Amino acid sequence: MRQIFAPRPVVTAETHRTTLFEIFFDLVFVFGLIRVTEFMSARPAPMTLAQGFLVLLLLWISWLVYSWLGNQAQIDVGLIRAGTTVAMAAVFLAALVIPDVWKSGPGTLEPRLILVLAYVVVRVIHLALYYWAAAGDRRLRRTIRLYALSTALSWIPLVIGAVSGGTAQMLLWTAALAVDLAGGVVASILSGWPIRSPGHFVERHSLVVIIALGESLISVGAGIRAGMISGPVLLGGLLTLAVTVCLYRLYSEHAATAGRALRTESGLRRGHLAANAYSVVHFPLIAGTIYLALGVEQVLARLAHDQAHHTAELRLDWTPAVALFGGTALYLAGRATFLSLSVRSVTPGQLLAPGAALLLIPAGRFLPGLAALGLLTAFLVVLVSYEAVSRRRRGSDYPKESA
Numbered sequence: 001m002r003q004i005f006a007p008r009p010v011v012t013a014e015t016h017r018t019t020l021f022e023i024f025f026d027l028v029f030v031f032g033l034i035r036v037t038e039f040m041s042a043r044p045a046p047m048t049l050a051q052g053f054l055v056l057l058l059l060w061i062s063w064l065v066y067s068w069l070g071n072q073a074q075i076d077v078g079l080i081r082a083g084t085t086v087a088m089a090a091v092f093l094a095a096l097v098i099p100d101v102w103k104s105g106p107g108t109l110e111p112r113l114i115l116v117l118a119y120v121v122v123r124v125i126h127l128a129l130y131y132w133a134a135a136g137d138r139r140l141r142r143t144i145r146l147y148a149l150s151t152a153l154s155w156i157p158l159v160i161g162a163v164s165g166g167t168a169q170m171l172l173w174t175a176a177l178a179v180d181l182a183g184g185v186v187a188s189i190l191s192g193w194p195i196r197s198p199g200h201f202v203e204r205h206s207l208v209v210i211i212a213l214g215e216s217l218i219s220v221g222a223g224i225r226a227g228m229i230s231g232p233v234l235l236g237g238l239l240t241l242a243v244t245v246c247l248y249r250l251y252s253e254h255a256a257t258a259g260r261a262l263r264t265e266s267g268l269r270r271g272h273l274a275a276n277a278y279s280v281v282h283f284p285l286i287a288g289t290i291y292l293a294l295g296v297e298q299v300l301a302r303l304a305h306d307q308a309h310h311t312a313e314l315r316l317d318w319t320p321a322v323a324l325f326g327g328t329a330l331y332l333a334g335r336a337t338f339l340s341l342s343v344r345s346v347t348p349g350q351l352l353a354p355g356a357a358l359l360l361i362p363a364g365r366f367l368p369g370l371a372a373l374g375l376l377t378a379f380l381v382v383l384v385s386y387e388a389v390s391r392r393r394r395g396s397d398y399p400k401e402s403a
Helices: 020-042 046-072 078-100 109-133 138-164 166-190 198-224 231-264 267-280 282-309 318-342 348-365 369-394
Strands: none
Touching: 020 046, 020 078, 020 198, 020 282, 046 078, 046 109, 046 166, 046 198, 046 282, 046 318, 078 109, 109 138, 138 166, 166 267, 198 231, 198 267, 198 282, 231 267, 231 282, 231 318, 231 369, 267 282, 267 318, 282 318, 282 369, 318 348, 318 369, 348 369
């Protein structure tokens, strides 16, 4: 019988899969993504995009470490479940204050400290639970100690940046999160992170990509709000759905093959592949999708406003254009890197696709928002079709992931 405080962790088996509790944990991560999009949409500017990127990285690390923990021991049992629940509360608090952590002036210190302290709580709980779950595995415990050292060092600039605010906050938080993420990679190289269940690890990352893509659809409603629902607005919503479907296809067509590649590896090679191809490279996929959601929200908000006030739709501003096409380019670059590390096979079209998306930014800038969204949709439809035809010509066997 499972107790609230089990005497020892329940180590996962090779066949372990994602639990309902982990999916519930992801709901808090979804809330954080929504808050980041809300923050950037309130003041769309280049600096805001950079600030949003840092907060996204903080949320990603918070999610990532618990996906590794759930691969080592069952996260929905006993003490690990209790600790993870507390970590969920900390992530939720951090998400609540995200729109205020970059403000300056009197009374703005508290949100920054709340976010930093919540993040520290999330990391301390994870390290303690992971170390406990690694009982009997000397190599893993050594890896955790190495990682704990770099993680603790990263908290120093994180706290100083929160107290300082302004430009110092930006620079110090960038350094802190870079040290935190790099520490995990260095620990992987020096000692190694074991992957007990490749199926669980692949499934967790595939699900989080789907969650991020869902944010693009949520942004449609956020952009329209209580605005007028008209033909152009409905068309914009359908175009967004088409974009989301295309991005999902571009990822899922190769996800099963990448998963098989992870399963065929063993020992430290499997851990290195998981750390590089999934833990590191999946972040551009998530960040690119959130930037895309921001661009969609800006396009739909302006479109609903123009329809309500019977005004002509103006050209797209630079920030939404960069978010739309730059976010897509970031997603495609992440996918190409993911394929090069996992299946070790990247076609010229997959390598050139991110650059092509970037080249569309100037064109999108001088188009009305709906036309720019249509241009992005056309580009992705052509890309999906081109890759499908190329696979058939090569006779490649890329099994599709079940929907």
